[in-house]
Amino acid sequence: MPDLPPLTLSLAAPRGFCAGVDRAIKIVEMALQKWGAPVYVRHEIVHNRFVVDALKAKGAIFVEELADCPTDRPVVFSAHGVPKSVPAEAAARNMIAVDATCPLVTKVHNEAARHHEAGTQMIYIGHAGHPETIGTMGQLPPGEVLLVETVEDVAKLTVRDPAKLAFITQTTLSVDDTAEIAAALKSRFPLIQAPAHDDICYATTNRQAAVKAMAPKIDALLVIGAPNSSNSRRLVEVGTAAGCPYSMLIQRAADIDWRALEGVRAIGLTAGASAPEILVTEVIDAFRARYDLTLDLVETAVEDIEFKVPRILREPV
Structure with a gap:
């Protein structure tokens, strides 16, 4: 077997799931345990196909509008939040509604x-x-x-x-x-009022900071995330702005453009807030199969935030 070329893979920390995404997925799983399948979810619970498909396999049905949900089954509102008209419509239809909006x-x-x-x-x-x-x-x-x-x-x-x-x-x-x-x-508008605290969430800020920290030492950046994931796409932009010559969004290992990475010896890897760690492991394994791999952890923050699930899921049926 020929010698594999050396490669340093810098892993961003924090990366992947945030507390709001963890909570949203747990809400759907708890709703399925409490009421059985199917449970309807208005819009993708989080923007990640892998996560959505896993929940579908457990009995979640994803729809875009409340009108697509029967009134005799629970509905979960996605982590992104909904207009006020949506819970009002659910109440008017006497539906069991569970709000998974990120706190x-x-x-x-x-x-x-x-x-x-x-x-x-x-x-x-x-x-x-x-x-x-x-x-x-x-x-x-x-x-x-x-x-x-x-x-x-x-x-x-x-x-x-x-x-x-x-x-x-x-x-x-x-x-x-x-x-x-x-x-x-x-x-x-000099008199405009700014938010008391930054509205941009801690997880978005932390993941962007980790990319900025690793940018000077890498030749390419891979961001695991979905094309419709705002925070994942922003990570690609942050990498480019920080001077990384090649920044690319991938959904999983199969999407890696190996030809574009030829000759590269230092690559950064991160994942958007709705991308599970199993996809990070998959990408690391794909690199390990092709390179003599050295892993380098770039940690800029430690996250220990946890959000409670809604009371309706903690009450008996």
Whole structure:
């Protein structure tokens, strides 16, 4: 057997599942245990095909709209959150509804509601069409939340009263990009109220920090995550911005473009917040089969946060 070429694989830590994703998956599994199959889930519980397929195999049925759910079976709302109209519709149909919205997204919803009660118009930094954006903007009446995606969008805003404005953000954005947009908002609207604490979640921030820390020592970055996962796509962008010449999103080991990695001797590996560790192991094994592998852990934070599941799952049937 020929000698394998040497390769250093830097593993980001933290990576993969965050507390909100762990909780959301546990909620679906507990709902299946409590009420039996099928349990309906409105939208992918988290943005990862591997996770969704595993839950389907246990009896979860994923739908996009509440109208696609029968009224005699429980429905779980995804970790991204839903507009207020969705739980209201579930209540009107007398459905058993379980909310798996990440508590950090719920915090942003509550922030928006408090500002609205004070007569303040909201500006939301986020991505149009993303479920979290739809859910957060759907907490308030139309026109009460204005969406901006870029610094250029800030210049085009038409607001009701520049003295009564506040901004909130999607939890899975790039820390650096959001800081630029927030600075543009503060420059154009000096009286705008910023969030008391960063809306970008701790897990998103930590995973981006680990990528920045490993960027100077790697020639290529692989991010395990789904194409529709906002936090995973942001990790690719953060790697590129940090100077990594090749940053690529893969769903699993089969997606690795080995030809693009020819001659590379140092690669970074991380995973988005909805990607399970089993996919990281799969990728490491694929590298081990092709290289004389040295693993290098790049740890920038230790996460020990855990969120409780909703009370309805802890009560007897």
